[in-house]
Amino acid sequence: MPSSPDKYSVLLPTYNERENLPLIIWLLVKHFEKCNYNFEVIVIDDGSPDGTLEAAKQLQKIYGEDKIVLRPRAKKLGLGTAYIHGIKHATGNFIFLMDADLSHHPRFIPEFIELQKKHNYDVVSGTRYAGGGGVHGWDLKRKIISRGANYLAQILLRPGASDLTGSFRLYKKDVLQKLIDSCVSKGYVFQMEMLVRVRQFNYTIGEVPITFVDRVYGESKLGGQEIVSYAKGLLTLFATT
Amino acid sequence: MHCFSSGCQMATKLVQWLTLFTLFSSVWLSLVLKLIPVELDPRIMDVLWPLPIYLLVVFGSYSLATIGYRVATFNDCDEAAESLKQCFNKSYWSPLFSIRRTIQS
Numbered sequence: 398m399p400s401s402p403d404k405y406s407v408l409l410p411t412y413n414e415r416e417n418l419p420l421i422i423w424l425l426v427k428h429f430e431k432c433n434y435n436f437e438v439i440v441i442d443d444g445s446p447d448g449t450l451e452a453a454k455q456l457q458k459i460y461g462e463d464k465i466v467l468r469p470r471a472k473k474l475g476l477g478t479a480y481i482h483g484i485k486h487a488t489g490n491f492i493f494l495m496d497a498d499l500s501h502h503p504r505f506i507p508e509f510i511e512l513q514k515k516h517n518y519d520v521v522s523g524t525r526y527a528g529g530g531g532v533h534g535w536d537l538k539r540k541i542i543s544r545g546a547n548y549l550a551q552i553l554l555r556p557g558a559s560d561l562t563g564s565f566r567l568y569k570k571d572v573l574q575k576l577i578d579s580c581v582s583k584g585y586v587f588q589m590e591m592l593v594r595v596r597q598f599n600y601t602i603g604e605v606p607i608t609f610v611d612r613v614y615g616e617s618k619l620g621g622q623e624i625v626s627y628a629k630g631l632l633t634l635f636a637t638t
Numbered sequence: 639m640h641c642f643s644s645g646c647q648m649a650t651k652l653v654q655w656l657t658l659f660t661l662f663s664s665v666w667l668s669l670v671l672k673l674i675p676v677e678l679d680p681r682i683m684d685v686l687w688p689l690p691i692y693l694l695v696v697f698g699s700y701s702l703a704t705i706g707y708r709v710a711t712f713n714d715c716d717e718a719a720e721s722l723k724q725c726f727n728k729s730y731w732s733p734l735f736s737i738r739r740t741i742q743s
Contacts, residue, residue, distance in 0.1 A: 420725060499722060531713025544708045548701065554651060597648070608718035636652045 404435040405510070406489035406570075410479035411440055411497045415447045422456050422465065424503040432507045439486055440497075441479045442469040477587050481577055484570070492568045500610050501565040508605045509567040519572045519600035522558050522592065523565035528606030530560070535611060542619060546627060550589065553635045557596050558604060561589045565607055572600055586630030593638050666690065 407425060411418060422438060429436040440453045450469050457465040468486050470479070484492060493509070495501040501523065509521045524530045526547060535543070550561050562585045568576070575598065582590045595602050649657070668674045670686055678686075 424725075502718065502722070526708070526712075529713065531715040531718075533715040533719040535712075537709070540709050540712050541705070544705050544712065548705050548708070552701075608713075608715035610715065610719045610722055634651075636650060638650055 401434075403491060404437070404489035405429070405491045405493055405506075405567075406483075406487035407436065407438045407493040407495065408480055408483035408487070409438055409440050409495070409497045410476060410483070411442045411445060411449050411453075412473055413445045413447045413449060414497045415445070415449045415452045417497060417499050418449060418452050419456060421497055421499055421503065422460065425506070426460060426464070428503045428506045432510070434507075434510060435489075437464055437466055437487070437489060439466045439468055439483045441483050442467070443473040443479070444469070444471050475583055475587075477577070477580065477583060480573075484574060484577065487570065490570050492570050492573050493566070494568070494573075495565045498612055500612055502608065502610070505565070505605060505607050512603045512605055513567055516601065516603055518603040519569050520592075520595050520602045521567040522560060522602060522604050523563050523607035524558070524560035524604045525563060525607060525609045527559040527604060530606030531608055533608065533610045539619060542624070546624075546631075550631055553631060554589075554593055554638070555596075556593050558592055558602055560604070561592050563607075563609075564588050565609075582630055582633070584626065584630075586627065586634075589630060590634055590638075593634050597638055 409421070414421075418440070425436070425438055442450045442453060444450075450467070453465065453467055457467060466486060468482060470482065480494065491510075491513070493506065495503075505523065509523070512518065513521045525532050526544075532540075532543075547559075547561060550556070551559075554561070564585070572595075576591045576594050579594055579598075580587055580590045592602075666686070666689065669676070669678070670683075
C-alpha cells in the first residue's frame, strides 16, 4: 500500500538506449519501491534504430503496463516536444525529468521527494555545482567552460539556483505544464529557460546535490558551435526575462 | 516595474542593468565634469575619475578568482562512476534474473 496519495511520473526520452534502459528501469523501480512511493515510468522513444523500443516492451512485460508506459514517436524530435508529449500521458501529480543514459542516478530520487515534501517546493533541481554535487568524466577544459558559463549566467540572470543547465529535476505537474507552455528555446537553453521562469512566476525551488557521470563527453566534445548557441540563448533570456 | 492595466510586470534583467548603468553614469559624469556646483576635495576627485576602471578591474579579478576557485573545488565523482560500472557487472538486474522473478510471482 503506498504511503501517500502522491504519484510520480518519470519522463524518460530515449534514443539508442537499448544497453542502458534495463538498468535504469531496474534502478528506478528499486528506489521508488524501497520507499513505497507510487510511480510510473513513461518511455518516450524517438524511433531508435538499435531496438530500444523492443527492450522497453520486454521490460513492460516484466514490470507491468501500469508501471512502464510506452509513448514512442516516429523519429528524433526535440527534448522539449518529448516532455510536452510525455506530460500529456502522465497520470502522476509530480513529474521527474532525467536523462536515460545513466548520467543521472535514480538513487537520488528519494532525496528529491523528501526535500519537496519538507518545504512543499514547486520545483526541486539537481545540482552538480553545490553541496556534495559533482561530475565524473570532465577534463580541466570542460570544467573551466562549465564554471565560466554558469558564472556568467548567474551574473546576468540571478536565477536563484546554482545549476541552470542541469536536467535532473522534480516538478509539480501543473507547474511543469505552465513552464513548458511559456518556454520558447530549444536544447539545453530550454532547461535554462525553464529554471529562469521559475523565478519569474514566483515558484519555489529547492536543490539536491547530485553526481553526474558523463558517459557521452568522450564522444561529443563541447564545440564552438555549442558555446555560441549557449551565449545567444543566455543573451535572449537576459533581454526577455 | 512596468504597470499595465492588466497588472504589474517585473522589468527584464537587461532593463534593470541599463537603469543601474544610466544612474551610475549620470551621477559620475555630473560630478566629474563639474556639472553640479558641488565643492569636492581634490583627493576625492582623484579617486572619482578612474573609479569605473577600478570597479571593472575589481570585478574582473573577483570573477577570475571565483571561477578559478570553483574549478579547483569541482567534485570529481569517481566513486559514483565506479559503482555504476559495478552495477553493470552484477547479474542480478539482468533480464535472466527478471524472467526468473516473473516465474516466481
